[in-house]
Amino acid sequence: xxxxxxxxxxxxxxxxxxxxxxxxxxxxxxxxxxxxxxxxxxxxxxxxxxxxxxxxxxxxxxxxxxxxxxxxxxxxxxxxxxxxxxxxxxxxxxxxxxxxxxxxxxxxxxxxxxxxxxxxxxxxxxxxxxxxxxxxxxxxxxxx
Numbered sequence: 001x002x003x004x005x006x007x008x009x010x011x012x013x014x015x016x017x018x019x020x021x022x023x024x025x026x027x028x029x030x031x032x033x034x035x036x037x038x039x040x041x042x043x044x045x046x047x048x049x050x051x052x053x054x055x056x057x058x059x060x061x062x063x064x065x066x067x068x069x070x071x072x073x074x075x076x077x078x079x080x081x082x083x084x085x086x087x088x089x090x091x092x093x094x095x096x097x098x099x100x101x102x103x104x105x106x107x108x109x110x111x112x113x114x115x116x117x118x119x120x121x122x123x124x125x126x127x128x129x130x131x132x133x134x135x136x137x138x139x140x141x142x143x144x
Contacts, residue, residue, distance in 0.1 A: 016071035
C-alpha cells in the first residue's frame with residue numbers, strides 16, 4: 001500500500017502576508033513566528049531590500065491536521081477562474097434552511113474581512129446549498 005503524503009497548498013498572489021492572514025482568519029490557522037532575531041514580520045521585512053520584502057508568507061493548522069498554506073508573490077495578477085479552489089466546510093451535516101443560515105453567517109463574517117460573495121447556489125435534488133466567494137485577491141473558494 002502506498003504511503004500517504006503530506007502536502008501544502010501554494011497560492012500565487014501579489015501581497016502574500018495580507019492573503020495569508022486572511023486565510024488564517026478563515027480557517028483558524030496560525031501565521032509563523034518571525035525569523036530568529038526579529039520581534040515581528042514588519043521588523044524582518046524592513047531589513048530586507050525593497051524587492052525582497054513580502055515575497056512569501058505561510059500559515060499552518062495549529063492541530064497539525066490540515067495542510068500548510070504557502071503564499072508566494074508573483075508579478076502577474078489573476079486573470080481567469082481558478083483551476084483549483086478550496087471548499088471551506090462550515091455546513092457539514094446541516095441541510096435546508098439551517099445549512100443556508102450557517103453559510104450566510106460565515107459569508108458575512110468573511111465579507112467583513114475583505115472577501116466577496118459571488119453567488120449562492122441553492123440546494124437541488126443532488127446537492128446541498130453552497131456559497132461561492134472570492135478572497136482578498138479574487139481567488140475563488142466555496143463555503144460548503
